[in-house]
Amino acid sequence: MYQRFQRFFQYDIDSNEKVFESLRSVPESGRATPEYQRALDVLSHMHAARQLWLNRMTARIEYPEALFPNNTTLEQSESWFRKINDAWRPFIDGLTDAQVRQTFDYESIEGDKFRSRVEDILTQLFGHGWYHRGQIASLVKKAGGTPATTDWIYATREQI
Numbered sequence: 001m002y003q004r005f006q007r008f009f010q011y012d013i014d015s016n017e018k019v020f021e022s023l024r025s026v027p028e029s030g031r032a033t034p035e036y037q038r039a040l041d042v043l044s045h046m047h048a049a050r051q052l053w054l055n056r057m058t059a060r061i062e063y064p065e066a067l068f069p070n071n072t073t074l075e076q077s078e079s080w081f082r083k084i085n086d087a088w089r090p091f092i093d094g095l096t097d098a099q100v101r102q103t104f105d106y107e108s109i110e111g112d113k114f115r116s117r118v119e120d121i122l123t124q125l126f127g128h129g130w131y132h133r134g135q136i137a138s139l140v141k142k143a144g145g146t147p148a149t150t151d152w153i154y155a156t157r158e159q160i
Contacts, residue, residue: 001119002095008126009092011155013085015129018148019043019136020081023074026145037071039139044072046132047080053125054088056106057118061087067109 023043026036048064055063061084100119107113130152137147 001097002100005095005100005119005122005126006092008122009088011152012126012129014155015133015148015150016043016046016081018150019133020074020078022137022140022145022148024145026140026143030144033143035139036143036145039136039143040072040074040077041068041070042132042136042139043077044069044080046129047077047084049128050084050088050125053121054084054091057104057121058091060091 023036023039030036045068048067048069051061051064052067054061095118100122101117103115103117105113105115130150133148133150137150140147
């Protein structure tokens with residue numbers, strides 16, 4: 001089971017790189033639109049969520065300043081994602097099936113206490129990225145750019 005999450009992690013990294021490219025495809029005139037800024041802010045939210053969960057599970061990284069950052073730039077997002085990928089890699093690479101099945105206790109943003117299995121958090125984390133990359137694709141298209149194709153099947157299928 002742990003190998004599935006290692007595979008999802010690499011897919012997530014590759015997909016986010018495609019999203020960065022799609023954001024760069026937006027013409028200058030489209031970069032002044034609310035859709036373009038919203039796409040950047042959604043991308044930054046994805047980063048903050050990854051930072052939040054790594055903090056909760058390992059305390060290897062600081063708690064994010066904001067879960068929904070505003071007025072972010074593409075350069076900031078790219079830098080943040082590279083750092084968070086580097087921070088997540090030892091955790092993901094070191095996973096075992098036993099660790100994936102473990103539970104851990106954490107506190108929500110609202111202060112409520114919960115317990116979750118690592119596999120459920122990782123499933124949430126990667127699903128969260130899939131969901132928001134779809135939103136970003138729509139926003140990029142509205143801003144005049146070329147949306148990234150990040151569907152799982154495109155990343156995994158083999159032509160015969």
